[in-house]
Amino acid sequence: MPSAIGGLRSRLKQNKEAQQEQARKDKEEWQKERKELERSINKVNADNSKLFGTLVENLIAPGAKPLIRQYFKCEPNSFRVRASEKQGANNCEVDILIISEDKAFMIEVKSKPDGRDVKKILAKATTLTTFFKDCAGKQIIPMLASTYVDEDIITFATRKGLHVIAYRQWEYLDILNFDAINKKDKDTSHDLKT
Numbered sequence: 001m002p003s004a005i006g007g008l009r010s011r012l013k014q015n016k017e018a019q020q021e022q023a024r025k026d027k028e029e030w031q032k033e034r035k036e037l038e039r040s041i042n043k044v045n046a047d048n049s050k051l052f053g054t055l056v057e058n059l060i061a062p063g064a065k066p067l068i069r070q071y072f073k074c075e076p077n078s079f080r081v082r083a084s085e086k087q088g089a090n091n092c093e094v095d096i097l098i099i100s101e102d103k104a105f106m107i108e109v110k111s112k113p114d115g116r117d118v119k120k121i122l123a124k125a126t127t128l129t130t131f132f133k134d135c136a137g138k139q140i141i142p143m144l145a146s147t148y149v150d151e152d153i154i155t156f157a158t159r160k161g162l163h164v165i166a167y168r169q170w171e172y173l174d175i176l177n178f179d180a181i182n183k184k185d186k187d188t189s190h191d192l193k194t
Contacts, residue, residue: 056109057082059147063172063173067175068105078097079097086131094132095107104134104135105141107145108144113153118144149164
């Protein structure tokens with residue numbers, strides 16, 4: 001009888017070890033599948049974000065030239081959507097670039113703009129002529145555009161001298177803070193002419 005109990009214990013131990021080994025393999029496989037699913041979800045999210053960004057650009061672009069004519073009383077000579085230029089290893093892409101005789105309008109379109117976007121757009125505007133030679137010698141007028149912009153972002157952008165474009169009550173494209181920026185003290189802190 002003791003040998004039968006010893007054999008049973010041995011088989012139980014082997015069963016337990018086999019179950020533990022299978023559980024470890026199952027866990028590894030589950031973790032691998034989970035990581036693959038996460039990668040897939042991240043890719044889909046990135047693709048959707050890009051598509052949404054392109055959609056917003058496509059909503060803004062048709063109204064950009066008439067807006068420039070209306071507010072800045074100038075005729076656009078050049079109009080480019082997703083304009084891109086390289087300078088060495090560096091690249092600069094502008095969502096909408098409109099160039100007139102003496103001004104270059106750099107319009108960056110954001111689906112959900114925040115304060116960081118305001119800062120990034122202003123920083124990009126200072127380097128625009130490095131990449132886009134046809135902007136050299138012109139007044140650079142950076143703009144933030146979206147289908148909707150929160151009031152606090154408009155206020156922040158106005159303080160920084162950044163025009164904000166959005167749809168006014170979904171009827172027409174408008175510069176929401178044009179008058180506020182023009183009323184500001186005419187210091188040259190937001191005049192990025194190079």
